[in-house]
Amino acid sequence: MANKHVNAIVIGAGAGGGVVAKELSMAGLTVVLMERGRWQTFDEHGDDELTSQRTFPLKCGYGPDNGRNWRMAPDGIGGWTRVFPNDWRYGNNAACVGSGTVSYGAMAWRFQPVDFQLKTKYGSIPGTTLEDWPLTYDELEPYYEKAEYELGVAGDPTTDPFVPPRKHPYPMPAFSYNREGMILEKAARNLGLHPFPIPMLRNSVPYNGRPACIHMRTCVGYACPVNAKAGTQNTVIPVALKTGNCELRINCMVSEILIDEKGRAKGIKYFDSENKLHEQTSDLVVLSASATETARLLLNSKSKLFPNGAGNNQGWVGKNLQDHAYTGAYGLFEGEVYDDVGPGACIAVNDFNHRFPDIVGGGVLCNEFIRMPYQFAGIRPNGSRMWGIEHKAFQKKNFKRHIAIHGPVQEMPTFDRKVEIDPAVKDFWGIPVLRIGGMRHENDINVAHFLSDKAEKWLKEAGAISTWKSIPGRESGASQHQAGTCRMGNDPKTSVTNKFGQLHEIDNVFIADGSLHVNNGGYNPVLTILSLGFWVGNHIASQWKGTKMK
Amino acid sequence: MNHYFTKFELALISIFMSAHTFTRREFARLVTGGTAAVLISFNTACKNKISLWRYLNEEEISILDAIAEQIIPTDDFPGGKWANVSNFIDKQLTSYYKSHQVDYRGGMAAFQKSVFDGSKKKFEEHSFAEQKAVLEKMEAGELTGEYWKEHSSKSFFELLRQHCLQGFYGSPLHGGNREYVSYRMLGLDYPNIIY
Numbered sequence: 001m002a003n004k005h006v007n008a009i010v011i012g013a014g015a016g017g018g019v020v021a022k023e024l025s026m027a028g029l030t031v032v033l034m035e036r037g038r039w040q041t042f043d044e045h046g047d048d049e050l051t052s053q054r055t056f057p058l059k060c061g062y063g064p065d066n067g068r069n070w071r072m073a074p075d076g077i078g079g080w081t082r083v084f085p086n087d088w089r090y091g092n093n094a095a096c097v098g099s100g101t102v103s104y105g106a107m108a109w110r111f112q113p114v115d116f117q118l119k120t121k122y123g124s125i126p127g128t129t130l131e132d133w134p135l136t137y138d139e140l141e142p143y144y145e146k147a148e149y150e151l152g153v154a155g156d157p158t159t160d161p162f163v164p165p166r167k168h169p170y171p172m173p174a175f176s177y178n179r180e181g182m183i184l185e186k187a188a189r190n191l192g193l194h195p196f197p198i199p200m201l202r203n204s205v206p207y208n209g210r211p212a213c214i215h216m217r218t219c220v221g222y223a224c225p226v227n228a229k230a231g232t233q234n235t236v237i238p239v240a241l242k243t244g245n246c247e248l249r250i251n252c253m254v255s256e257i258l259i260d261e262k263g264r265a266k267g268i269k270y271f272d273s274e275n276k277l278h279e280q281t282s283d284l285v286v287l288s289a290s291a292t293e294t295a296r297l298l299l300n301s302k303s304k305l306f307p308n309g310a311g312n313n314q315g316w317v318g319k320n321l322q323d324h325a326y327t328g329a330y331g332l333f334e335g336e337v338y339d340d341v342g343p344g345a346c347i348a349v350n351d352f353n354h355r356f357p358d359i360v361g362g363g364v365l366c367n368e369f370i371r372m373p374y375q376f377a378g379i380r381p382n383g384s385r386m387w388g389i390e391h392k393a394f395q396k397k398n399f400k401r402h403i404a405i406h407g408p409v410q411e412m413p414t415f416d417r418k419v420e421i422d423p424a425v426k427d428f429w430g431i432p433v434l435r436i437g438g439m440r441h442e443n444d445i446n447v448a449h450f451l452s453d454k455a456e457k458w459l460k461e462a463g464a465i466s467t468w469k470s471i472p473g474r475e476s477g478a479s480q481h482q483a484g485t486c487r488m489g490n491d492p493k494t495s496v497t498n499k500f501g502q503l504h505e506i507d508n509v510f511i512a513d514g515s516l517h518v519n520n521g522g523y524n525p526v527l528t529i530l531s532l533g534f535w536v537g538n539h540i541a542s543q544w545k546g547t548k549m550k
Numbered sequence: 551m552n553h554y555f556t557k558f559e560l561a562l563i564s565i566f567m568s569a570h571t572f573t574r575r576e577f578a579r580l581v582t583g584g585t586a587a588v589l590i591s592f593n594t595a596c597k598n599k600i601s602l603w604r605y606l607n608e609e610e611i612s613i614l615d616a617i618a619e620q621i622i623p624t625d626d627f628p629g630g631k632w633a634n635v636s637n638f639i640d641k642q643l644t645s646y647y648k649s650h651q652v653d654y655r656g657g658m659a660a661f662q663k664s665v666f667d668g669s670k671k672k673f674e675e676h677s678f679a680e681q682k683a684v685l686e687k688m689e690a691g692e693l694t695g696e697y698w699k700e701h702s703s704k705s706f707f708e709l710l711r712q713h714c715l716q717g718f719y720g721s722p723l724h725g726g727n728r729e730y731v732s733y734r735m736l737g738l739d740y741p742n743i744i745y
Contacts, residue, residue, distance in 0.1 A: 050720040057716050058646040058724070217738075340739070373732055374719035387621045387711050388682065392735075396627075399736045 006030040009282040014099025016513035016533040017288030018232025023537025025245035037063040037096035042225040047218040053103040054221025056086040063095030068428035072435040091478030093290040098233025105220035106201040108153040109523035113137035128412040133518040134499035147530040151230040155199030162350040179339035181347040187462035219343030220369040259303035284508040295485040311503040322484040322520040324408030325472040327448035329456035331464025338400035344370035361410035363522030368404035381468040405455040410522035412441040483514035501536040512536040605643040616674040621714040638717030638726030660697030
């Protein structure tokens with residue numbers, strides 16, 4: 001039986017898609033929300049480290065599965081090799097209702113105003129495609145606030161002089177520091193830094209019908225057993241479903257956007273849970289499948305007017321892939337610093353973003369989420385023996401006596417860092433798979449050295465008896481912070497969408513995920529993705545009233 | 551030849567099991583090693599070695615036990631062997647790590663052959679210090695023999711090291727980390743307390 005025509009198809013029930021589905025269905029549009037994964041709960045996974053979304057040697061518990069999904073990554077000798085979701089080189093984002101917002105660490109950062117105008121600030125950087133966003137911080141600010149209030153953010157910016165301007169306080173009070181946080185706060189002040197509690201999409205007090213956080217040690221990489229962590233799966237998606245206008249279709253893999261002879265989208269093709277191929281027609285399509293899969297879907301949707309993929313006549317779809325080159329330092333302490341109060345990450349400094357004349361960009365520095373036992377077995381100073389009695393002695397001595405400070409380097413976009421379609425390899429459903437390639441720009445490594453040095457100084461001031469840095473290499477991938485592959489811009493020749501996430505080339509196709517980011521900031525990107533969901537959703541809803549997208 | 555238990559034997563086993571919680575290892579020894587003569591007397595087929603392991607054979611398990619003990623040695627806390635690291639690996643080889651079956655079957659035999667050819671002793675018969683020296687060679691990619699011309703002993707060591715650590719530190723539901731020994735070692739309360 002053919003599917004009933006709807007107003008909007010939203011592809012991907014993650015941060016961006018969950019929000020858009022809610023905005024559109026509240027505005028009265030009929031919506032089908034497509035999700036390749038399914039609902040997930042804490043009870044299925046418990047605190048199992050080997051199948052978490054953080055360390056996943058056995059599998060990515062929250063998807064996607066190794067049985068049907070793979071990609072191609074550089075093999076190190078000039079060719080390509082097949083990689084599966086639980087390989088770091090795959091660059092996975094969770095595939096389930098809520099996607100990454102089910103199992104994330106839930107840091108709720110706004111980008112800085114200057115992050116939207118990097119080219120204006122730094123000029124042209126050779127080897128990069130650095131550009132200003134077509135959107136300013138001030139335009140996005142009300143939507144940041146909407147995301148903070150509708151999902152729920154706990155924070156207190158009063159001790160952060162570099163906080164992006166905001167009109168109202170956070171809806172919930174900040175979390176207090178754990179033992180590490182208290183040690184680090186004092187040290188930061190001694191150094192003249194400005195520490196403050198990390199804003200979190202996690203309830204510090206009961207909020208929106210969900211209880212307060214119970215401080216699990218397994219938080220990042222795991223679902224919350226009490227739903228204290230806000231994701232789209234326990235906030236906006238249930239609201240969308242309650243309108244009666246939105247149908248959530250899970251276990252469905254979208255393979256193509258259908259383009260008609262006039263060059264407009266008329267719907268999608270997808271495989272259902274039994275791998276049967278279906279069509280769904282609509283007036284408009286919103287892609288929110290992540291920076292890798294959104295680009296893949298566009299590139300795989302070839303038609304007469306778009307022989308290189310939908311909206312890709314200028315060849316910018318899939319380019320400018322960004323992520324975060326995480327960097328920082330570890331410190332070992334004489335006494336115990338661990339108090340088992342999860343999730344661990346609680347304190348940050350904004351002192352190292354855009355404030356140093358010799359440094360392009362920067363990043364926030366935070367104490368790290370709790371390192372679970374298997375993950376900790378991989379954390380050692382360079383040259384350490386990784387097995388035997390030395391391994392065991394280090395585990396026993398230092399598990400409760402170490403602190404990690406990390407931060408996401410704001411990466412430079414380049415045209416050569418990209419995703420593209422492999423010419424031969426197809427996945428389980430027969431859909432051509434992605435190749436992920438390209439090197440980080442050298443500026444990313446410069447900034448990593450700068451930031452890790454600051455992290456190390458902070459740890460030493462806190463009393464660390466020995467420290468070592470962690471510096472990323474130029475080999476790149478696309479982790480959960482993947483962004484930039486369909487960037488927005490005013491010039492259709494050097495961008496994929498306009499400032500409202502609408503494809504320059506196809507006016508009834510929109511994007512609402514990290515693909516839009518012109519730059520990925522020096523922060524975890526999820527709050528920006530959520531707010532872009534509200535921004536794009538609000539624009540579509542207001543346009544719909546007049547034109548019905550005809 | 552496979553041995554199938556009779557209903558009577560199964561009933562007997564279940565009585566044993568209800569009186570005492572056996573680990574997989576103890577149970578395997580019980581029915582294969584002849585500790586429980588009462589069982590064996592019921593069926594002469596038990597004289598054939600029955601492997602109750604899922605994929606690995608007794609020979610491979612014996613090497614793996616020794617390797618696990620090298621990767622995570624016993625000190626004031628139990629080591630990799632007691633923690634059932636071999637059971638973890640055997641279990642994964644029939645599920646998540648099916649694709650590594652061929653690495654283990656080929657690698658374990660070639661590893662043992664390299665050791666035996668050099669010393670006329672099996673790996674597990676060597677002293678702890680000698681075993682350690684062998685693994686250090688392997689970690690450096692210096693094992694000799696036909697097999698290792700085509701395969702990297704360094705990569706196989708890294709695979710074994712990772713899998714042993716996973717078995718020791720991962721959740722017991724995957725077959726290792728017996729009684730959450732590694733969590734106790736690190737001073738983590740278990741179960742993860744919800745308060």
